[in-house]
Amino acid sequence: MFLDKIKNGVSGILLYGITPPKSGTDPERTAAIASKTVARLTPLDIDALIVYDVQDEAARTSVERPFPFLQAQDPFEFTIAHLKDLQVPKIIYRLAGKYAKDELKKWLNDLHKNNFYPVFVGLPAPDHPVKSSLQEAYEIWSTHKDTSVMGAVTIPERHEALKDEHTRILDKANNGVSYFISQCVFNVSYAKRVIEDLESACRSTNTKVPTIIFTLTVCGSERTLCFMEWLGIHIPDSLKQDFKNAPNMLEASTQVCLEIASALITFCKSSSIPFGFNVESVAIKSDEIEASVHLLNRIAAMLGDHGIRTTAQPQIRLETTSVV
Secondary structure (H helix, E strand, O other): OHHHHHHOOOOOEEEEEEOOOEOOOOHHHHHHHHHHHHHHHOOOOOOEEEEOOOOOOHHHOOOOOOOOOOOEOOHHHHHHHHOOOOOOOEEEEEEHHHOOHHHHHHHHHHHHHOOOEEEEEOOOOOOOOOOOOHHHHHHHHHHHOOOOOEEEEEOHHHHHHHOOHHHHHHHHHOOOEEEEEEEEOOOHHHHHHHHHHHHHHHHHHOOOOOEEEEEEEOOOOHHHHHHHHHOOOOOOHHHHHHHHHOOOHHHHHHHHHHHHHHHHHHHHHOOOOOEEEEEEOOOOOHHHHHHHHHHHHHHHHHHHHOOOOOOOOOOOOOOOOOOO
16 A cells, blocks of 8 residues: 555555646546546556646746647546546645645645645746745645655756755655655666765664655657756766667667666665655657556566565567557
8 A cells, every 4th residue: 555655664666647638628538538547557556646737837947848838637636537447546746836725725635535645846936926835735734644645856956966955855854745756867876866865864863764756757759858858857968869869769768767767776775765666758649658658567577576566567568659
């Protein structure tokens, strides 16, 4: 059970992340998308499903966004209305600053009634108007701390620049956050440095180590590659060149993700850091989504081979399908 695994610091957690359909999608199309999502994910060996709260981050950078921003449906409402048949816990992202305290309190109560779990994220840009701080969101959530768990985001790229991600993690852990989901990892050295500094800090202060869940995603086109970089994901130049020169970028990126997962499993097994993986598809192309499912199954098998996860799905042949 996801709740117990997080509370007990069990390694090998597997998550899958999706975004809701775009706002304005007609009800029939929304229902069809949800039905296809449930059918695709039901066979997967996952501990929980992440439903993202997508925000326009254009103010974060002066670089033009590769894809136009389209507002997505509310992740909680979409999940309640359309994903009940997917019998796994749901993790719902929420930008705390968009909501007043009474709105957050009601939202958290509704989440708790449905056995969903929150991940609070910070502002998409420094000048974004704030109705509630992260600290206030944590305090409101604390009434549920005995029967729930709360997550947050960690960004290895930020640690590379500021060297303080382990401090941010521990500050949030002191406010009740017990697991952290990373930005997509393509630079394994960045992720390892966060782990090294976090483990050292926890050891020196005799602090319980929170769970770190590494996000992995496939890349099937140069446009997706460009979008991932726009999001702030660091992809080493040599790796970008390998992707661009590969006969099949999707298969090449899947193999790289598997190599990153293997490296992180080996690294984390030698530390005291409980860890897991979250798999997502940044693009909405059907071939990239199917490749992400294939990647998750391969990682589940890999964790089983390491004796970290007791159940593993059989490996599924990677197929390339047309864009829908």
